[in-house]
Amino acid sequence: MSELTAKTIAELRDGFRARDFSAREVAEAYNAAVAGAKALNAYAVETPDDALAAADAADKARGNGDLPPLAGIPLGIKDLFATRGVNTTAGSRILKDFKPPYESTVSANLRKAGAGMLGKLNMDEFAMGSSNETSAYGPVISPWRRKGSNVGLTPGGSSGGSAAAVAAGIAPGVTGTDTGGSIRQPAAFTGICGIKPTYGRCSRWGIVSFASSLDQAGPMARTVRDCAILLEAMAGFDPKDSTSLDLPVPRWEANLSSDLKGKCVGIPKEYRIDGVPAEINALWDQGIEWLKDAGATPVEISLPHTKYALPTYYIIAPAEASSNLARYDGVRYGLRVEGEGLNGMYSATRAEGFGAEVKRRIMIGTYVLSAGFYDAYFTKAQKVRALIKQDFRKAFEQCDVILTPTAPSAAFGIGETTDPLAMYLNDVFAVPASLAGVPAMSVPGGLDGQGLPLGLHLIGNELDEQTVLNAGLAIEERAGFTARPEKWW
Amino acid sequence: MADAAAPFRIKGETGEWEVVVGLEVHAQITATASKLFSGAATAFGAEPNTQVSLVDAAMPGMLPVPNRECIRQAVRTGMALDAKINKWSRFDRKNYFYADLPQGYQISQLYHPLVGEGELEILTDEKDESSAKRIGIERIHVEQDAGKLMHDQHATMSYVDLNRCGVALMEIVSRPDMRSPAEAGAYLRKLRSILRYVGSCDGNMEEGSMRADVNVSVRKPGAEFGTRTETKNVNSVRFVMAVVEHEAKRQVELIEGGGEVAQETRLYDPDKNVTRSLRSKEDAHDYRYFPDPDLLPLELDEAFLDDCAKSLPELPDDKRKRYEGLGITPYNASVLTAEVETARWFDALLEAGVEPKQGSNWVVAELFGALNRRGESIEQSPVSPTQAAELLKLVADGTISGTIAKQVFEIMLETGQGAAAIVEERGLRQTSDTGAIDAAIEKVLAANADKVADYKGGKQQLFGFFVGQTMKAMAGKANPQLVNERLRAKLG
Numbered sequence: 001m002s003e004l005t006a007k008t009i010a011e012l013r014d015g016f017r018a019r020d021f022s023a024r025e026v027a028e029a030y031n032a033a034v035a036g037a038k039a040l041n042a043y044a045v046e047t048p049d050d051a052l053a054a055a056d057a058a059d060k061a062r063g064n065g066d067l068p069p070l071a072g073i074p075l076g077i078k079d080l081f082a083t084r085g086v087n088t089t090a091g092s093r094i095l096k097d098f099k100p101p102y103e104s105t106v107s108a109n110l111r112k113a114g115a116g117m118l119g120k121l122n123m124d125e126f127a128m129g130s131s132n133e134t135s136a137y138g139p140v141i142s143p144w145r146r147k148g149s150n151v152g153l154t155p156g157g158s159s160g161g162s163a164a165a166v167a168a169g170i171a172p173g174v175t176g177t178d179t180g181g182s183i184r185q186p187a188a189f190t191g192i193c194g195i196k197p198t199y200g201r202c203s204r205w206g207i208v209s210f211a212s213s214l215d216q217a218g219p220m221a222r223t224v225r226d227c228a229i230l231l232e233a234m235a236g237f238d239p240k241d242s243t244s245l246d247l248p249v250p251r252w253e254a255n256l257s258s259d260l261k262g263k264c265v266g267i268p269k270e271y272r273i274d275g276v277p278a279e280i281n282a283l284w285d286q287g288i289e290w291l292k293d294a295g296a297t298p299v300e301i302s303l304p305h306t307k308y309a310l311p312t313y314y315i316i317a318p319a320e321a322s323s324n325l326a327r328y329d330g331v332r333y334g335l336r337v338e339g340e341g342l343n344g345m346y347s348a349t350r351a352e353g354f355g356a357e358v359k360r361r362i363m364i365g366t367y368v369l370s371a372g373f374y375d376a377y378f379t380k381a382q383k384v385r386a387l388i389k390q391d392f393r394k395a396f397e398q399c400d401v402i403l404t405p406t407a408p409s410a411a412f413g414i415g416e417t418t419d420p421l422a423m424y425l426n427d428v429f430a431v432p433a434s435l436a437g438v439p440a441m442s443v444p445g446g447l448d449g450q451g452l453p454l455g456l457h458l459i460g461n462e463l464d465e466q467t468v469l470n471a472g473l474a475i476e477e478r479a480g481f482t483a484r485p486e487k488w489w
Numbered sequence: 490m491a492d493a494a495a496p497f498r499i500k501g502e503t504g505e506w507e508v509v510v511g512l513e514v515h516a517q518i519t520a521t522a523s524k525l526f527s528g529a530a531t532a533f534g535a536e537p538n539t540q541v542s543l544v545d546a547a548m549p550g551m552l553p554v555p556n557r558e559c560i561r562q563a564v565r566t567g568m569a570l571d572a573k574i575n576k577w578s579r580f581d582r583k584n585y586f587y588a589d590l591p592q593g594y595q596i597s598q599l600y601h602p603l604v605g606e607g608e609l610e611i612l613t614d615e616k617d618e619s620s621a622k623r624i625g626i627e628r629i630h631v632e633q634d635a636g637k638l639m640h641d642q643h644a645t646m647s648y649v650d651l652n653r654c655g656v657a658l659m660e661i662v663s664r665p666d667m668r669s670p671a672e673a674g675a676y677l678r679k680l681r682s683i684l685r686y687v688g689s690c691d692g693n694m695e696e697g698s699m700r701a702d703v704n705v706s707v708r709k710p711g712a713e714f715g716t717r718t719e720t721k722n723v724n725s726v727r728f729v730m731a732v733v734e735h736e737a738k739r740q741v742e743l744i745e746g747g748g749e750v751a752q753e754t755r756l757y758d759p760d761k762n763v764t765r766s767l768r769s770k771e772d773a774h775d776y777r778y779f780p781d782p783d784l785l786p787l788e789l790d791e792a793f794l795d796d797c798a799k800s801l802p803e804l805p806d807d808k809r810k811r812y813e814g815l816g817i818t819p820y821n822a823s824v825l826t827a828e829v830e831t832a833r834w835f836d837a838l839l840e841a842g843v844e845p846k847q848g849s850n851w852v853v854a855e856l857f858g859a860l861n862r863r864g865e866s867i868e869q870s871p872v873s874p875t876q877a878a879e880l881l882k883l884v885a886d887g888t889i890s891g892t893i894a895k896q897v898f899e900i901m902l903e904t905g906q907g908a909a910a911i912v913e914e915r916g917l918r919q920t921s922d923t924g925a926i927d928a929a930i931e932k933v934l935a936a937n938a939d940k941v942a943d944y945k946g947g948k949q950q951l952f953g954f955f956v957g958q959t960m961k962a963m964a965g966k967a968n969p970q971l972v973n974e975r976l977r978a979k980l981g
Binding site: 081082088090095098100101102204205206207208209211212213240241242243319320322323325326329331332333342343346366369370371374378 | 543546547548549550551552553554555582584586587588591592593594647649775777778779781782783784785
């Protein structure tokens with residue numbers, strides 16, 4: 001890592017304003033780092049010119065005084081966000097070479113804030129996966145390795161390219177999306193921070209849909225402060241998204257405080273589950289101590305429907321996905337494979353265009369919505385979802401923020417997890433917050449015995465990202481997590 | 490029901506059969522210039538694919554946003570049909586693959602429609618108010634239209650036009666309350682009339698802004714409902730009536746021949762006047778309806794509903810009753826209120842101060858006659874209500890006679906001139922100058938001395954002849970009442 005690529009976004013922002021360096025220098029340093037990290041397969045598309053153009057604009061504007069908040073900051077954008085004129089494929093063959101004539105609201109907000117784009121980040125196909133192995137571009141390789149091993153590890157998923165890029169220092173910050181843990185689990189696997197805000201904070205307009213009622217964009221970066229800075233730029237009401245929240249964007253960065261005096265931290269007893277490594281539970285206990293040290297009072301809480309969260313998620317998310325992905329039919333854009341008649345063309349296109357995991361979820365989703373099964377699966381899942389929301393509502397009468405581990409394991413090797421159900425278990429701690437639509441964040445807590453990062457998971461009440469960020473900051477300050485992967489690429 | 494109107498029956502070999510009809514009418518919300526969930530335009534007849542937004546084309550990451558005005562129009566329509574407006578409703582996705590459906594689903598409302606139960610009154614006999622029958626409305630929901638495939642543009646490929654894709658439709662679902670082709674026709678006409686009064690839909694069936702799915706079954710009178718067939722996309726009142734007639738007969742023949750009616754979807758071929766099977770129940774799609782997660786439930790507040798209610802015009806039934814209250818005959822009132830344009834024209838005439846009964850008779854007889862002859866609709870009438878009022882006032886105050894009025898009206902139609910100006914210019918003013926009338930009478934009597942003798946000899950019916958001759962001599966301008974008076978005086 002060069003001196004510049006080692007800096008946080010806050011440091012880059014302040015250093016640029018103090019004229020310690022130019023935006024162009026930052027962009028060039030990152031472009032070089034990106035070009036030198038192809039072995040990670042983190043970027044699906046590199047856009048060095050975009051980063052340079054934004055940097056030059058920032059340098060030119062530096063004299064003006066009213067610089068936009070992200071002037072001089074280049075960012076990586078997950079390939080799920082539509083970027084005007086730049087390949088946007090959601091990691092899928094079916095959108096091969098698709099260049100949208102429009103820009104997603106979130107990436108447009110970042111551009112308005114002055115940020116440039118380093119490239120489009122690799123991801124699990126249509127954000128369906130927890131290991132980045134379902135991408136049509138091939139898996140992202142985590143910059144992290146087990147002590148004394150050359151085995152390629154997954155950065156988690158689906159925002160795996162995003163996580164790997166931040167961890168490897170080839171982006172100071174990135175966008176991710178989180179449907180059932182896709183920001184938080186890869187953040188945990190790669191020793192970085194990532195926050196999924198309250199559902200509706202970030203517009204979904206221009207983000208390729210996976211499961212509409214769950215999808216939320218959020219930032220991933222090295223520090224809690226950087227996440228706050230990015231989220232402020234990404235969030236905001238968008239009349240083009242009916243589910244967008246019509247609320248002002250809080251000043252999360254300005255209100256950051258690791259003083260948790262008077263705050264209660266809920267420890268959900270249902271999150272103590274079998275098969276979770278002792279190291280993870282130990283880190284959890286350590287996290288409780290850190291928050292106590294910051295002035296918070298731990299309190300045991302109950303989220304009684306937790307065990308139903310994963311099955312509920314794997315009904316609702318595939319159901320919505322089966323319908324959301326119907327538009328990829330070969331008629332108007334993307335891949336078309338000719339076949340016998342219209343139905344033949346549909347089948348051939350979708351058979352070739354979608355990968356195995358996407359097909360699996362389309363089939364599950366189609367099944368749970370079909371006549372005769374709808375009530376038993378979909379309706380029941382909606383009811384359970386309501387109960388899970390209620391669990392959180394009740395819990396937040398007792399506490400201000402909830403602490404759990406982010407994932408039930410550290411990063412695993414590429415190809416090591418072949419059973420889809422075992423893969424789904426990765427999101428066991430992440431999914432309840434997604435179903436409830438509440439904000440949640442992963443912050444690095446430490447390394448396991450093999451030298452791999454582990455994350456701590458903070459869940460907040462609806463619209464209370466501030467307490468989540470503040471508790472994250474308290475952990476960050478106390479964990480003193482400075483470990484970086486050793487460069488092997 | 491009017492006792493005169495015998496129930497519609499189909500005479501089969503096994504006796505009489507009753508037909509049961511329900512209609513699902515798709516009415517495009519033409520009051521708005523943009524689509525249900527996008528800002529694209531909806532004009533009829535535009536070049537293919539020129540009115541398509543990113544949302545309509547279902548580009549990746551595009552999201553629907555409900556068009557408030559479409560919802561408002563559907564609510565107003567519901568109110569006009571005395572229907573329950575659901576303050577909480579929701580959109581569902583109806584999933585199926587077709588090339589004219591870019592999203593792979595239609596956004597509709599299955600589980601919680603915007604409008605619930607209502608009703609509409611039809612007259613099975615226009616001249617007889619006792620023939621009124623109420624037809625139940627089950628629901629009205631709002632949904633997107635699909636695009637259009639064009640199969641005749643290329644040898645091996647079909648073209649897709651997405652202009653209609655996403656256009657807002659109201660699906661107005663009736664109860665199976667109709668019992669004859671005539672009732673189905675009357676229902677559709679009445680519904681169309683109400684939509685046009687409300688202004689939510691222009692009711693233009695030729696341009697496809699209104700079309701009906703016709704559900705038909707037959708049964709022995711009083712028996713349980715039979716199995717129904719659904720004939721899709723019928724696009725005129727006449728065709729709807731033909732479908733009912735044809736389907737009912739087909740089903741009776743089928744059942745009497747030992748067969749069974751299959752629950753299926755059929756298509757109507759207007760050239761051959763037959764329906765044919767499109768797909769059976771077994772082939773029916775599993776639409777996998779579920780709530781659209783891109784959209785929040787629609788919640789309507791009181792202020793919105795009040796605004797909808799206040800914006801409603803006087804509806805045909807109320808207007809008809811009001812007209813009857815003004816002394817207009819039930820038949821004239823019915824004719825004048827059937828079409829919103831006619832009613833508007835007539836209201837303007839009343840506003841201009843015309844006596845209602847005189848005005849209604851004149852519109853129904855003179856104006857309609859003239860427009861018919863000229864092949865013009867009332868909106869195209871060369872004579873405006875104000876101009877007509879001027880003419881009718883000249884008759885009412887005795888300035889011109891009814892006979893002269895017809896002449897003046899013809900000139901108005903041709904020249905667009907005002908009635909008073911025509912009367913002045915051409916000297917058509919009715920005369921009450923007794924000297925002139927007496928002089929004319931003298932001449933007539935002198936020229937017809939033989940008839941005068943006959944009259945005096947008892948042939949009283951010749952009086953009319955003298956009146957006619959006098960009027961003729963005065964070129965129609967004499968006050969007929971005075972002519973009568975003077976003639977009687979002269980003839981003794």
